[in-house]
Amino acid sequence: xxxxxxxxxxxxxxxxxxxxxxxxxxxxxxxxxxxxxxxxxxxxxxxxxxxxxxxxxxxxxxxxxxxxxxxxxxxxxxxxxxxxxxxxxxxxxxxxxxxxxxxxxxxxxxxxxxxxxxxxxxxxxxxxxxxxxxxxxxxxxxxxxxxxxxxxxxxxxxxxxxxxxxxxxxxxxxxxxxxxxxxxxxxxxxxxxxxxxxxxxxxxxxxxxxxxxxxxxxxxxxxxxxxxxxxxxxxxxxxxxxxxxxxxxxxxxxxxxxxxxxxxxxxxxxxxxxxxxxxxxxxxxxxxxxxxxxxxxxxxxxxxxxxxxxxxxxxxxxxxxxxxxxxxxxxxxxxxxxxxxxxxxxxxxxxxxxxxxxxxxxxxxxxxxxxxxxxxxxxxxxxxxxxxxxxxxxxxxxxxxxxxxxxxxxxxxxxxxxxxxxxxxxxxxxxxxxxxxxxxxxxxxxxxxxxxxxxxxxxxxxxxxxxxxxxxxxxxxxxxxxxxxxxxxxxxxxxxxxxxxxxxxxxxxxxxxxxxxxxxx
Ligand code: C2O
Ligand code: CU
Ligand code: CU
Numbered sequence: 317x318x319x320x321x322x323x324x325x326x327x328x329x330x331x332x333x334x335x336x337x338x339x340x341x342x343x344x345x346x347x348x349x350x351x352x353x354x355x356x357x358x359x360x361x362x363x364x365x366x367x368x369x370x371x372x373x374x375x376x377x378x379x380x381x382x383x384x385x386x387x388x389x390x391x392x393x394x395x396x397x398x399x400x401x402x403x404x405x406x407x408x409x410x411x412x413x414x415x416x417x418x419x420x421x422x423x424x425x426x427x428x429x430x431x432x433x434x435x436x437x438x439x440x441x442x443x444x445x446x447x448x449x450x451x452x453x454x455x456x457x458x459x460x461x462x463x464x465x466x467x468x469x470x471x472x473x474x475x476x477x478x479x480x481x482x483x484x485x486x487x488x489x490x491x492x493x494x495x496x497x498x499x500x501x502x503x504x505x506x507x508x509x510x511x512x513x514x515x516x517x518x519x520x521x522x523x524x525x526x527x528x529x530x531x532x533x534x535x536x537x538x539x540x541x542x543x544x545x546x547x548x549x550x551x552x553x554x555x556x557x558x559x560x561x562x563x564x565x566x567x568x569x570x571x572x573x574x575x576x577x578x579x580x581x582x583x584x585x586x587x588x589x590x591x592x593x594x595x596x597x598x599x600x601x602x603x604x605x606x607x608x609x610x611x612x613x614x615x616x617x618x619x620x621x622x623x624x625x626x627x628x629x630x631x632x633x634x635x636x637x638x639x640x641x642x643x644x645x646x647x648x649x650x651x652x653x654x655x656x657x658x659x660x661x662x663x664x665x666x667x668x669x670x671x672x673x674x675x676x677x678x679x680x681x682x683x684x685x686x687x688x689x690x691x692x693x694x695x696x697x698x699x700x701x702x703x704x705x706x707x708x709x710x711x712x713x714x715x716x717x718x719x720x721x722x723x724x725x726x727x728x729x730x731x732x733x734x735x736x737x738x739x740x741x742x743x744x745x746x747x748x749x750x751x752x753x754x755x756x757x758x759x760x761x762x763x764x765x766x767x768x769x770x771x772x773x774x775x776x777x778x779x780x781x782x783x784x785x786x787x788x789x790x791x792x793x794x795x796x797x798x799x800x801x802x803x804x805x806x807x808x809x810x811x812x813x814x815x816x817x818x819x820x821x822x823x824x825x826x827x828x829x830x831x832x833x834x835x836x837x
Contacts, residue, residue: 348383348384348385348529349384349385349386349387349528349529350383350386350387351386351387351388351389351471352376352378352383352386352387352388352389353388353389353390354388354389354390354394354396354441354470355390355394355395355396355397356378356379357376357377357378357386357388357396357398358377358378358379358398358399359376359377359398359399359400359401359434360374360375360376360377360398360399360400360401360410360437361374361375361376361377361382361401361403362374362400362401362402362403362404362408362410362429362452362466363375363403363404364403364404364405364464364638366639367638367639367640368508368639368640369505369506369507369508369639370460370464370508370509370637370638370639370640370641371464371465371506371508372404372461372464372465372466372638373385373465373466374386374450374465374466374468376388385465385468385528385529386468387468387469387470387471387493387528388450388468388469388470388471389471389473390441390470390471390472390473391441391472391473391474392441392442392443392444392445392472392473392474393440393441393442394440394441395438395439395440395441396412396437396438396439396440396441397436397437397438398436398437398438399434399435399436399437400429400434400435400436400437401434402429402430402431402432402433402434403431403432404431404461404638405431405635405636405638406431406454406457406461406635406636406638407428407429407430407431407454407457407631407635408428408429408452408454408457408461408466409423409424409425409427409428409429409452409453409454410423410437410450410451410452410453411423411424411425411450411451411452411453411751412439412448412449412450412470413448413449413450413451413592413749413786414443414446414448414449414574414575414594414754414786415439415441415442415443415448415470415472416442416443416752416753416754416804416805417439417809418439418807418809418810418814419752419814419815419816420809421437421438421439421809422751422752422816423437423450423453424453424751424815424816424817425453425454425455425458425720426720426815428454428455439809440805440807440809441472442805442807443472443575443576443754444472444474444476444575444576444577444685444784445472445473445474445476445477445576445577446472446545446572446573446574446575446576446577446594446596446784447469447470447471447472447493447545447546447547447574447594447596448469448470448471448472448594449467449468449469449470449495449547449549449594450467450468450470451466451467451468451549452466452467454631455629455631455718455720455827456629456630456631456632456827457629457631457632457635457827458823458826458827459509459511459520459551459823459824459826459827460509460637460638461638462549462551462823463497463499463509463520463551463823464508464509464638464639465529467495467497467549468495469493469495469528469547471493471545472576476576476577476684476685476686477576477577479681480543480571480577480681480684481543483678483680483681484540484541484543484598484678484680485540485541485673485678486540486541486543487537487538487540487673489535489536489537489538490537490538490540490541490542490543491542491543492535492537492542492543492544492545493544493545494527494528494533494544494545494546494547494665495527495528495529495546495547495549496525496526496527496546496547496548496549496550496555496664496665497522497525497526497548497549497550497551498521498522498523498524498525498526498550498551498553498656498662499522499523499524499525499526500522500523500524500654500655501522501523501524501531501654502654504531506526506531507654508637508638508639508640508641509637509638509639509641510637510639510641510642511644511824512644512652513624513626513627513644514624514652515644515652515655515824516627516628516644516710516824516827516828517620517624517625517627517710517711517824517828518552518618518620518658518744518824519551519552519553519658519822519823519824519825520551520552520823520824521550521551521552521553521655521656521657521658522550522553522654522655522656523654523655523656524662525611525662525663525664525665527664527665533665533666534665534666534667534668535665535666535667535668536668536670537601537667537668537669537670538669538670538671538672538673539601539602539603539669539670539671539672539673540600540601540602540672540673540678541598541599541600541601541678541680542598542599542600542601542667543571543596543597543598544596544597544599545572545594545595545596545597546589546594546595546596546597547592547593547594548589548590548591548592548593548594549591549592550591551591551822551823551824552591552658552822552823552824552825553591553658554588554589554590554591554614554616554658554659554745554747554789555588555589555590555611555662555664556586556587556588556589556611556612556613556614556659556766557586557587557588557589557595557609557610557611557612557664558585558586558609558610558611558612559599559607559608559609559610560607560608560609560610561604561605561606561607561608565585566599566604566607567583567584567585568583568584568585568597568598568599569581569582569583569584569597569598569599569680570582570584570587570595570596570597570779570780571596571597571598571680571684572595572596572684572783573593573594573595573596573780573782573783573784573785574593574594574754574783574784574785574786574787575754575783575784575785575786576596576685576687576783576784577596577684577685577687577783578684578685578687578782578783579683579684579685579686579687579688579689579782580682580683580684581598581680581681581682581684582779582782584770584779586612586770587770587779587780588766588767588770588778588780588789589780590745590747590787590789590821591747591787591821591822591823592747592749592786592787592821593747593780593785593787593788593789595780598680599667601667601669602672602677604667604669605668605669606666606667606668606669607666607667607669608663608664608665608666608667609663609664609665609666609667610661610662610663610664611661611662611664612661613659613660613661614659614766615659615764615765615766616657616658616659616744616745617744617745617764617791617792618658618744619741619742619743619744619792620705620742620743620744625706625707625708625709625710626644627644627710627824627827627828627829628644629644629827629828629829632644687783687784690756690757690758690799692758692799693732693799696732696733696734696799697733697734698733698734698735698736699725699733699734699735699736700736700738701713701714701735701736701737701738701818702714702715702738702740703737703738703739703740703743703746703748703790703820703830704740704743705740705742705743709829710825710828710829710830711743711744711746711820711825711828711830712829712830713818713819713820713830713831713832714832716832717829718819718829718830718831718832718833720833722832722833723815723833723834723835724818724832724833724834725834725835726813726834726835726836726837727802727834727835727836727837728802728836728837729802729803729804729836729837730802730803731802732799732802733799733800733802734758734797734798734799735755735797735798735799735800736795736796736797737788737790737795737796737797737798738790738794738795739790739791739792739793739794739795740792740793741792741793742792743792743793744792745764745789745790745791745792746789746790746820746822746825746830747787747788747789747820747821747822748787748788748789748790748818748819748820748821749786749787749817749818749819749820749821750786750787750800750816750817750818751816751817751818752804752814752816752836753800753801753802753803753804753816753836754784754785754786754800754801755784755785755786755788755798755799755800755801756784756785756798756799756801757777757781757782757785757788757796757797757798758775758797758798758799759775759776759777759796759797760775760776760777760778760781760794760795760796760797761776761794761795762791762793762794762795763776763791763794764791764792764793764794767789767791785798787821802836804836813835813836813837814835814836815833815834815835816833816834816835816836817831817832817833817834818831818832818833818834819831819832
């Protein structure tokens with residue numbers, strides 16, 4: 317039964333020209349996985365299409381047609397102006413992860429869209445070209461809604477980005493935007509989100525991976541360069557991405573990170589991608605027939621104590637779960653038998669290489685963008701952030717659980733600060749995310765083995781630390797120094813103080829209150 321459906325959705329994941337997707341969809345049925353100009357979206361509809369399993373999706377209403385699970389495309393400087401329509405039985409929001417938008421458009425959960433209600437969202441895309449994403453951020457329900465399918469890709473282009481594609485002579489089918497997320501799957505059935513107390517403490521882990529919503533995803537590409545922008549959309553699982561042809565490693569190049577292109581490409585053969593992080597990669601597939609992308613095994617360094625605090629968010633008592641299940645109760649089913657531990661090897665997707673499209677043998681440009689090394693400003697105030705664990709409350713930032721009405725600290729617009737984020741030794745890796753401004757990584761210390769082996773850049777940094785970031789993983793016992801960019805765009809939308817979030821992007825930790833508010837004045 318899945319074969320035809322799977323084929324159709326695979327055909328429409330941006331790997332075939334849009335025309336073939338359109339003809340593949342019977343009239344009246346929303347096409348899936350198509351690329352859509354963000355500026356054409358009139359309504360973004362949030363709906364649940366399966367009340368038993370709780371599966372949900374975004375539908376972009378373009379007026380003339382509707383596209384389910386859209387990949388949104390925008391050029392830097394363009395507007396997004398749409399109404400978000402909530403058809404869920406729960407409140408929701410749409411957060412534009414990585415895009416610098418005013419608090420009122422950020423969807424951070426200060427105000428939710430009630431079931432049946434809608435909200436107009438309008439902002440200009442100020443960010444550099446890169447892979448961003450949009451996802452549900454209704455506090456306490458984020459993990460469940462994102463896992464249910466409420467996460468989509470938002471691809472921003474600009475001149476550097478187009479110049480790179482031209483230099484690589486990139487075939488349209490050789491440019492992919494992929495969201496990789498794990499799920500608990502039995503047979504070909506994706507099970508509902510039903511975390512146990514333990515899952516709520518360390519994070520929801522699946523046993524299989526879906527790429528843009530599809531199990532066993534395979535992409536047809538032409539021989540030559542392939543460019544892949546990849547998001548780790550897992551609730552909690554870190555990926556150590558590597559490429560294989562049979563048992564041979566296929567090396568590749570890191571082009572960019574969360575916030576767009578690096579100054580220069582870096583040759584690598586594996587890369588850590590923690591939840592919410594993105595990488596932009598170039599792979600020369602010439603001479604290969606089939607390449608598999610895998611997550612290599614690694615020691616995930618999960619060293620939590622035995623305590624199993626009650627991390628059920630209070631909002632859970634007011635709304636039913638999306639599926640017919642219990643959430644964060646001591647002994648809910650949750651199919652823990654199929655949970656694969658963090659760090660376990662996992663196949664991700666395949667590239668099937670076709671004939672050479674034949675336009676010479678272009679080389680990767682030496683320079684990709686004008687991104688400078690982060691300027692260290694001597695004497696910048698240092699803000700100390702501690703990630704820790706309390707027996708009764710779980711993982712915390714600076715010893716205190718999140719409070720929606722509290723502003724943990726305020727910074728002046730344009731201020732230069734260094735944040736020193738230190739994780740406790742008895743902990744696990746936390747992918748720490750900042751709303752609003754992006755940041756640069758200045759330095760790492762105490763990095764744990766598997767990541768340390770990849771720290772080839774100065775100041776103990778990883779190649780992925782050299783770009784603009786909005787999410788950075790901090791391993792147990794590690795300290796990471798970052799420099800956020802608190803200058804907000806010159807845009808009337810940013811008038812007045814802007815409240816943003818700083819949180820762990822392990823979504824169970826986020827819902828478990830590992831989050832703080834701060835304000836840019
Ligand atoms: Cu991707 Cu506050 O989130
Ligand atoms: Cu975000
Ligand atoms: Cu965490």
